[in-house]
Amino acid sequence: MSTTLLNSRDLDFLLYELLDTETLLKRPRYQDHSREVFNATLDTAHTISQRYFANHNAKGDANEPHFDGKAVQMIPETKAAWDALAEAGFLAAHYDADEDGLQLPEIILRAAMAYFNAGNIATSAYPFLSIGAANLIHSFGSDEQKATYLPAMREGRFAGTMALTEPNQGSALADITTTASPQPDGSYHLRGQKMYISGGDQNITENIIHLVLAKIDGAPVGTKGISLFICPKVLVNTDGSLGERNDVALAGLLHKMGYRNTTSTVLSFGENGGAKGYLIGEAHKGLNYMFQMMNEARIGVGLGAAVLGYQGYNYSLNYARERPQGRLPSNKDPKSAQINIIQHADVRRMLLAQKSYVEGALALCLYATSLYEDSRTADTEHQRQQAFLVLDLITPIVKSWPSKYGLKANEIAIQVLGGAGYIREYPVEQYYRDNRLNPIHEGTEAIHGIDILGRKVLLHNGAGLTLFNETVATSLVEAEKHPELSTLITPVSDGLQTLNKVTTTLISNMAENTDLSLANATVYLDLFGRVLVSWLWLKQALTAARGLAQKNIHESDENFYQGKIQAARYYIQWELPEIGPQADLLCRFDDVPFTMKNEWF
């Protein structure tokens, strides 16, 4: 009972036709690689995911981790998956060769992670978090810290977490109350409680390296007083061997609707004197450092949400192709054979909606990753800066859009299956339960709305949005050459102008009336997302049109390209037009929620 994981034809299209990943081979860092190496990496990820991740996706959901009085117990397949991934080198793959890494580009590794996500989103959370934690230590830790923790994290002996949230502050990091008291040996004693810490305890690695936000005694209030600490579950001796158990205790496991094989924990730090913590970088700059991990995680969350949507789409598509039921409305002959449900227009609508969401979301996440890659390895400083500006601007969308529409895709997949979609005997309801997490963690939708409208579009005098405008304009000019794309050009062009107009209107009032200007930021986030994804669909359609223009293409490629163009039509003709009413309410500074009173509810 093998599960279809993603669609390798589509991944190929996105990586090599849409995003031109092969040109990375010209950059010094990748010159020893080849497209074959990239593909072999993806094949390995695909195979490992099929064998070690997909095998226990349902089992991990039905047998969630539990605390047996002594330790967290998990189904053994979880550790086998972790080990297989570590042994194949994926925990170290993005490091340089001289750091025992594979020196592979980020976009290939994201695509590999997409395969792990597709097999089992909950189990893949452990390596996902560990890679992010190790990257953070790599970027900001001292040489000693790197030497102490990174080898074991790359080998898979240690896992990592990010411990930000506390029971009483949720998203408001400024108000965390975990404290850090300096000790004579230069370390700190951490005291406080963290909540919703994914992977905060487990039985798959010999140690867990928590990256903890806390406030040093006497630190400034608010975000400017937050520091970042390494706080291992088990202390590590200077020779790398394990020492004493640190004063970090599992206060409880939380029981989620989905993502069940990822432990969600409440952790108590310092209940018996103080949990030993080691400051990363400078005091009070912890949030800045953590943002590196958060920004990485935000693309990762978007990707996971896209992939869960993708898996539901795959399943419901296969189901619709094989399930006979009913006849076309025009056919009144009950003696005629039933048709497969994919022949019903509304089922095709549901499949097209899913296709446009999940392939659009995957394209968005890989595009963001290519910007990330460019921001680090593009040839010139100017190119690197430009890539960073666009990436920084769109990161809130890269996290939020796939989370919202990946979930919606899963909701639709259930609907395609009907009753079968609602029962646990079929896999789609689990994808839906799993995906409901993604609009919440790594910043809720509301927080990303305020981030993009209240901060990101304003940075560097709006340079990111200007660059985005130029990028879209280039695609529009190229699209003019292809008559089959003619219906797509005006809506995308108008959509971009709408985005610009709305942005100008809202920021013109920002200083004077901040709260009202930001009141509908979640709507702005969705509007921007629709424009951005419409452009990505135009770009996919453009790439497909070029593919169709090739001579002697294979019939399967022709179908694939036609499907891309039709999905672009669907998205641009069915989903983009909702920005009309959205722009209206944003530009009139609609104050209905803003003026609603507590006592009126």
Add this chain to the structure above:
Amino acid sequence: MSTTLLNSRDLDFLLYELLDTETLLKRPRYQDHSREVFNATLDTAHTISQRYFANHNAKGDANEPHFDGKAVQMIPETKAAWDALAEAGFLAAHYDADEDGLQLPEIILRAAMAYFNAGNIATSAYPFLSIGAANLIHSFGSDEQKATYLPAMREGRFAGTMALTEPNQGSALADITTTASPQPDGSYHLRGQKMYISGGDQNITENIIHLVLAKIDGAPVGTKGISLFICPKVLVNTDGSLGERNDVALAGLLHKMGYRNTTSTVLSFGENGGAKGYLIGEAHKGLNYMFQMMNEARIGVGLGAAVLGYQGYNYSLNYARERPQGRLPSNKDPKSAQINIIQHADVRRMLLAQKSYVEGALALCLYATSLYEDSRTADTEHQRQQAFLVLDLITPIVKSWPSKYGLKANEIAIQVLGGAGYIREYPVEQYYRDNRLNPIHEGTEAIHGIDILGRKVLLHNGAGLTLFNETVATSLVEAEKHPELSTLITPVSDGLQTLNKVTTTLISNMAENTDLSLANATVYLDLFGRVLVSWLWLKQALTAARGLAQKNIHESDENFYQGKIQAARYYIQWELPEIGPQADLLCRFDDVPFTMKNEWF
């Protein structure tokens, strides 16, 4: 840990201010009742639900029914709930006094059912189905059948089910394959398998009366060859005592994402010769009879979906009022106190959206029930016919709209709670899982779209839509008198014209190109729903404006009415405008899904 069930102030408003239920007392059937009797009935339902239904809502979810090798086992609270409801007379409440009923109006009983739904949607499915099954026997059964089954069904000794769906036909009832072979004694032998039969087995009643659709040997193909049978789990002797076990076997339990305490079964009929079945009414007219139960069930499903949404709204509203987190964007002082999250504009947006969906949905279901009541007990035949025409037209919306937006409300409730919303330690994720069923059963959204556009709007030369236009026009004229409603009038009036225009456009092409005209029927269903609910919100705002114009009203009433007007503004200014793009795509007969090919996916 008592759960807030609905909002009695709102129910009061809907019943007595919006729908003027008190005038029913003037009708002969209800002249011996009083508003006090109505309220006492609701209070009893509220109390029973609180004590016997809400008490095991979470427990039933965590301990779903299972088959122990001999029988289905369920948590004992289920039977206690059933018994309490039966003892209070709710299984018989809508029958006339001379049939041992309470002769209460349907709208009061629907409101009572809303309380049971609010306490525990899964457990309340058993009485909900049983009442429908008994009503069907009451309407179409022979005197003997009524005498044999109805007393026990009203007393709660027997439960009822509707057994329509089969593994291989799903929604396509025309293609059912369960057969009925005539026997010398006038009964039939049923043979076949039914699937997704809610309450198809349980351990709370001594017998279960299945109402089964089957085809008599030699019957015409298609829907015109379907007959309806009574098929008891245990045969009933003429004296009413229980006889032998009938040849109906539980082939399996299905394991749902939610609604877990409602058994969902696969039933095998006639594996050992034939299950004894008794024809209801005439042969081959079974689907017509079943439509009575289905139409009743459709309002009931809409109501259940509305109520699940309502419960999530209640919980998230209380949470938002008590949970401190963050500050307004304009407040840059980290030393200032945190505010409760209800003060964040986006949280208020999420609460207003929920309020507009769930109060709108409840108003819609009660309005439909008042039409049902009028279709049976209004003073003149003309009034009864008119009520029926509108009810018949809007039934697809009454089922679908609350199912879609009640679920959306639950999705938003989770978002208001953030991480807490995603864990089973809080109740909102269960409401969301429960509610995902409602867009599927009793006709999927797609089926209701085709029903309303392909059939309902065309009946009687569009008389239903004409009447609806007149009803809305009356509200618009009345709204003109209230300046605080001025922003609502034009959008609702324009919305109605949009609905009319779209309808005319689509039906003008229906005969010529049926399949294309119906291809986007699901969008039409949503558009119609938005216009209908906008009118109901206008009508609620109008009622609230009248309330505000009263002298010396209590502050809590003033707040309540202001909240209604603000929610109407929200719905009409934020949700109604989406009909613009919807109308565009419908009127251009957009064919993107229609022309999408299987091989392009």
